[in-house]
Amino acid sequence: MAHLELKGLSVQFGGLRAVDGLDLALEHGELRCLLGPNGAGKSTTLDLICGKTEPTGGQIIFDGKDITHLQEFKRARSGIGRKFQTPAIFRELSVIENLELARSHKPGVLASLTVFRTRVQGRLKEVLELVELREHIHTKAGNLSHGQMQWLEIAMLLMQDARLILMDEPTAGMTIQETEKTGEIFNSLKGSHTMIVVEHDMGFVRQIAETVTVMDQGSLLAQGSIQEVENDPAVRAAYLGDGGHDDA
Numbered sequence: 001m002a003h004l005e006l007k008g009l010s011v012q013f014g015g016l017r018a019v020d021g022l023d024l025a026l027e028h029g030e031l032r033c034l035l036g037p038n039g040a041g042k043s044t045t046l047d048l049i050c051g052k053t054e055p056t057g058g059q060i061i062f063d064g065k066d067i068t069h070l071q072e073f074k075r076a077r078s079g080i081g082r083k084f085q086t087p088a089i090f091r092e093l094s095v096i097e098n099l100e101l102a103r104s105h106k107p108g109v110l111a112s113l114t115v116f117r118t119r120v121q122g123r124l125k126e127v128l129e130l131v132e133l134r135e136h137i138h139t140k141a142g143n144l145s146h147g148q149m150q151w152l153e154i155a156m157l158l159m160q161d162a163r164l165i166l167m168d169e170p171t172a173g174m175t176i177q178e179t180e181k182t183g184e185i186f187n188s189l190k191g192s193h194t195m196i197v198v199e200h201d202m203g204f205v206r207q208i209a210e211t212v213t214v215m216d217q218g219s220l221l222a223q224g225s226i227q228e229v230e231n232d233p234a235v236r237a238a239y240l241g242d243g244g245h246d247d248a
């Protein structure tokens with residue numbers, strides 16, 4: 001059974017079909033890169049999956065359940081995490097306080113300020129090591145580098161037990177080293193977390209890609225391995241190639 005399935009998913013804004021009959025299926029633990037020209041409907045697709053936008057047609061099935069009209073907070077509770085370009089971190093709190101707050105919002109865990117005294121062990125330790133913030137637990141989030149802030153937000157989603165993580169241009173504004181580290185983080189989440197990554201940086205896509213889906217004008221244009229997609233004439237015409245987006 002697919003972890004996430006979109007069936008004929010559509011949304012119309014006035015006369016514009018931003019997402020138009022999109023079919024997509026992701027296996028458990030799969031990392032899917034979502035590519036396409038500006039305005040193709042990629043961010044809107046993520047908005048539809050996390051419940052920020054209500055579809056005008058089609059279905060969203062997550063973990064075998066129809067969540068098409070489920071409220072956004074209930075989707076978050078059921079394990080769908082969304083990372084936006086501007087990280088949703090508390091800049092005045094330390095790294096560890098941000099992570100403890102994220103954990104305390106997990107269903108079934110009582111929110112309590114005493115959690116701030118929790119020792120760095122178990123899942124928290126694992127997550128801190130994954131995002132290389134173990135040495136920065138007492139640093140104010142607002143004083144972290146741009147890349148570290150993005151990783152902290154990913155860590156927060158992991159502490160909330162997000163099992164499907166939706167990411168919109170996660171490497172925007174990152175240095176080459178930060179981008180590479182982000183790729184390593186994503187690669188190590190493969191298998192245990194299902195991810196959709198909207199990305200324009202083709203070098204980064206090559207670092208992390210398994211299956212790539214290309215959208216154009218709200219619909220699926222092509223799907224396959226990075227090589228298949230890069231050699232597809234329709235993709236080259238709409239997105240890559242001359243005047244396109246091959247910035248690798």
Ligand SMILES: Nc1ncnc2c1ncn2[C@@H]1O[C@H](COP(=O)(O)OP(=O)(O)OP(=O)(O)O)[C@@H](O)[C@H]1O
Pocket residue numbers: 013016018036037038039040041042043044045
């Ligand atoms: N809330 C909204 N109301 C009206 N139009 C919208 C809304 N959200 C998105 N759109 C339009 O829907 C289309 C798809 O936008 P979307 O942001 O999903 O594209 P995208 O593929 O993510 O593009 P980019 O790569 O530039 O981020 C665009 O034409 C956009 O202007």
